[in-house]
Amino acid sequence: MxxxxxxxxxxxxxxxxxxxxxxxxxxxxxxxxxxxxxxxxxxxxxxxxxxxxxxxxxxxxxxxxxxxxxxxxxxxxxxxxxxxxxxxxxxxxxxxxxxxxxxLHALAWGGWNAGAESPEEDAAGNVSSTAGSAPDWIVPLLDARRGQAYTALFALDGGNAPLRLAPDRIRLMADWVKSLTERLEQAKAAGECPRRIWFVGETAAHGSVEPLKPLEGLSELRALPYExxxxxxxxxxxxxxxxxxxxxxxxxxxxxxxxxxxxxxxxxxxxxxxxxx
Structure with missing residues (x-):
């Protein structure tokens, strides 16, 4: 074969x-x-x-x-x-x-595939009205305690494996969300805002509405628990x-x-x- x-x-x-x-x-x-x-x-x-x-x-x-x-x-x-x-x-x-x-790369790819067929809801359970034209962003999450997560950032538009945008690191989620907000604002200004931003993996601690609030209105938010x-x-x-x-x-x-x-x-x-x- x-x-x-x-x-x-x-x-x-x-x-x-x-x-x-x-x-x-x-x-x-x-x-x-x-x-x-x-x-x-x-x-x-x-x-x-x-x-x-x-x-x-x-x-x-x-x-x-x-x-x-x-x-x-x-x-x-x-x-x-x-x-x-x-x-x-x-x-x-x-x-x-x-x-x-x-x-984390594997978690991002698997989580995006699992979510691609899920209902179109944001982290609050609602469909966001803001949508970009660039490939989706994917943020894999593994809880590292003390307000931290093992995480990274990828982009994917179907087909091949996600493209890495930020390295695997342990990050304070408050700082990471702030960094993502700045990235999204820059992408939006350049006309490259992603259609959706996915948070996948261990989302219970870090993927709920309150931690992601600064990102609201910049892109459609998806939070998907995924193993x-x-x-x-x-x-x-x-x-x-x-x-x-x-x-x-x-x-x-x-x-x-x-x-x-x-x-x-x-x-x-x-x-x-x-x-x-």
Whole structure:
């Protein structure tokens, strides 16, 4: 079987444990062969390998794989390590290439697709009268507590993966909304205001009416609770593998965006710490 470029389709195992959802998928040529998304209590270290085994059994085993894709975060510090450790170990054991992708990028793409068919309502449950002509903006959200969120900004107009407009970071939501307001005002002045701006992911804490109030009237607002699905890690990973932009398995590390508090304290004390990127 070949793709549009007449190249043999390649098969990849995709993993992500950076969020409350454990996502595993086997993808091939932009389609899902098998997918398991286990939501609920974060006990990913117990369930990941059995779920990988189930997915591989359903798709012909590890011998048919051409590579591994893994979400590198940001998100849960412990959770992110689980998938990355598994991906590195499997890549080394099976002699397969591995590619890390942004969990927030996958969350944005999946959330937008989930919301594209949802009712046209803004964060307050109403349809906004303001609409632009530029591609939608997508703001993925993972709660980081203390008024903070792991977040980024993307643009998408259907078709390919979202285009990144701002990097993955942990941000105070009040400051982030202010920054987004300024961006939208500049885009509106340039005639490039997005049709809609989506807030997707863990929206309960940060995607309600009050936190987003400064954005009202600038663009149609959508707030959509969404749990990451493994397929979006797989699709992003396929693109990296196809471009040859893969990672060295032994040096692949999580994208924490900041050190965990305990690690930061060790670093301050001069006792070393983990690298982050």
């Amino acid at each position: 070949t793709n549009a470029n007449n190249q043999p389709r390649k098969r990849f195992l995709a993993l992500d444990t950076a969020t409350a959802t454990l996502g595993v998928a086997v993808t091939e040529g932009g389609r899902v062969l098998h997918e398991i998304n286990a939501s609920g209590e974060r006990n990913h270290s117990v369930h990941l390998l059995p779920i990988i085994g189930e997915a591989l059994q359903a798709t012909g085993g590890s011998a048919k794989l051409d590579g591994i894709s893994v979400g590198v975060g940001p998100g849960s510090y412990t959770g992110t390590r689980i998938a990355i450790t598994a991906a590195k170990s499997l890549a080394w054991g099976w002699k397969l290439p591995v590619a890390g992708v942004s969990t 990451l699905e493994g397929r979006w890690i797989g699709f992003l990973g396929e693109a990296r593998h196809a471009s040859g932009d893969i990672d060295e398995a032994h040096s692949l590390i999580p994208n924490y965006t900041q050190l965990a508090e305990a690690e930061a304290n060790l670093l301050k004390a001069g006792k070393g710490g983990l690298n982050s990127r």
